[in-house]
Amino acid sequence: MSANTFPVESLRDRKRRQTRERIVETAFALFMERGFDAVTVDEIAEQAEIGRTTFFRYFGDKQEVVFSTEDDFLHALTAAMGDAPAEPLRDLAQVLAASRRLLLAICTEAARNPGHYAVYHRLVRQHPELEDRHTRKTRHYADLLENHLTGHGTPPATAVLAAQLTLACYQAAWRLGGHDATAVLREASDAFDLLLGATAV
Amino acid sequence: MSANTFPVESLRDRKRRQTRERIVETAFALFMERGFDAVTVDEIAEQAEIGRTTFFRYFGDKQEVVFSTEDDFLHALTAAMGDAPAEPLRDLAQVLAASRRLLLAICTEAARNPGHYAVYHRLVRQHPELEDRHTRKTRHYADLLENHLTGHGTPPATAVLAAQLTLACYQAAWRLGGHDATAVLREASDAFDLLLGATAV
Numbered sequence: 117m118s119a120n121t122f123p124v125e126s127l128r129d130r131k132r133r134q135t136r137e138r139i140v141e142t143a144f145a146l147f148m149e150r151g152f153d154a155v156t157v158d159e160i161a162e163q164a165e166i167g168r169t170t171f172f173r174y175f176g177d178k179q180e181v182v183f184s185t186e187d188d189f190l191h192a193l194t195a196a197m198g199d200a201p202a203e204p205l206r207d208l209a210q211v212l213a214a215s216r217r218l219l220l221a222i223c224t225e226a227a228r229n230p231g232h233y234a235v236y237h238r239l240v241r242q243h244p245e246l247e248d249r250h251t252r253k254t255r256h257y258a259d260l261l262e263n264h265l266t267g268h269g270t271p272p273a274t275a276v277l278a279a280q281l282t283l284a285c286y287q288a289a290w291r292l293g294g295h296d297a298t299a300v301l302r303e304a305s306d307a308f309d310l311l312l313g314a315t316a317v
Numbered sequence: 318m319s320a321n322t323f324p325v326e327s328l329r330d331r332k333r334r335q336t337r338e339r340i341v342e343t344a345f346a347l348f349m350e351r352g353f354d355a356v357t358v359d360e361i362a363e364q365a366e367i368g369r370t371t372f373f374r375y376f377g378d379k380q381e382v383v384f385s386t387e388d389d390f391l392h393a394l395t396a397a398m399g400d401a402p403a404e405p406l407r408d409l410a411q412v413l414a415a416s417r418r419l420l421l422a423i424c425t426e427a428a429r430n431p432g433h434y435a436v437y438h439r440l441v442r443q444h445p446e447l448e449d450r451h452t453r454k455t456r457h458y459a460d461l462l463e464n465h466l467t468g469h470g471t472p473p474a475t476a477v478l479a480a481q482l483t484l485a486c487y488q489a490a491w492r493l494g495g496h497d498a499t500a501v502l503r504e505a506s507d508a509f510d511l512l513l514g515a516t517a518v
Contacts, residue, residue, distance in 0.1 A: 208511055248449040251456075276492050277508050280485035288478040307478050310409055 138164045143181045144235045196221035204269025215282040216308040223301040233297035258283040339365045344382045345436045390423050397422035405470025416483040417509040424502040434498035459484040
């Protein structure tokens with residue numbers, strides 16, 4: 117690939133990103149206005165001024181639009197994992213302190229777009245099939261954390277438990293913070309404070 | 318209702334229980350033999366020597382048979398909740414010690430029928446739709462625990478967190494114990510020891 121092709125690629129990427137964002141914003145506005153079930157892919161495409169075929173180049177179905185920020189969360193998590201200390205974390209309290217940092221990185225990412233988060237939270241709470249998918253997604257994050265910890269020398273039983281406890285802090289924050297992303301970030305931090313406060317020796 | 322009607326009722330109840338058990342045992346044996354997807358309701362009914370209509374008097378569908386022990390778990394949980402101390406639990410470590418007892422009551426109930434649990438565990442692990450339902454069920458137990466704690470004077474934020482941490486200990490045990498119900502009971506106890514050990518002041 118020659119240097120000249122880069123700007124062209126970049127422009128295409130930018131256009132792709134903008135189209136993707138327009139689809140998501142349009143869909144979320146329609147979901148809020150008329151409810152998830154009532155909105156069709158055709159309506160989203162029409163309002164976003166794209167063709168139906170274009171929609172399906174970006175998203176497999178309407179449900180996938182709801183989970184469009186998954187890549188951003190994974191990116192935030194992976195970036196935070198990259199800053200992990202070199203020495204292995206063996207003690208549960210130590211491991212939890214490290215896990216806290218990773219969870220807050222994801223919650224901080226979510227709080228960057230509070231309007232989007234508020235709609236996401238409402239959609240997930242109102243639709244069992246979306247809640248199932250949200251739950252599977254959070255389980256996947258816990259798996260990633262568990263693998264990250266065992267990969268860094270944490271004993272398996274401690275890594276499994278720490279990953280689940282971190283998920284528990286997030287679930288508590290999800291319940292207590294409601295659709296307010298900033299409150300969720302604060303509650304996640306408070307949950308870890310409560311847990312680590314109780315764990316302080 | 319006269320006293321005379323009781324023996325008749327009791328006999329009917331016993332027959333119902335036995336039929337229900339036969340359906341579950343037959344279905345679980347067939348699931349193990351040929352896999353959940355390949356087994357039909359008609360086959361279960363035929364092998365259990367009942368009619369298709371009778372099957373549907375006991376279970377809404379094939380999936381419901383997998384979750385047939387839910388009532389036993391709820392009964393074990395409710396019974397253990399009845400033994401709760403009168404004074405309110407405010408401190409997280411205290412609340413966790415009480416929650417531990419409730420979780421172990423459910424795990425002990427599961428360990429009463431290890432063969433059934435082993436098949437249940439395999440089915441849930443192999444079928445995403447069963448795993449979703451299992452997850453919803455465990456979330457429901459966490460909700461019950463949260464309500465129990467707030468009803469007994471635990472501050473809401475502590476109750477929410479304690480319920481999720483208890484669920485986390487169960488999830489860790491589920492992962493570490495595999496399809497061995499006795500191992501799950503032990504791992505649940507160990508997870509709480511690790512958590513409460515770290516929380517011991």
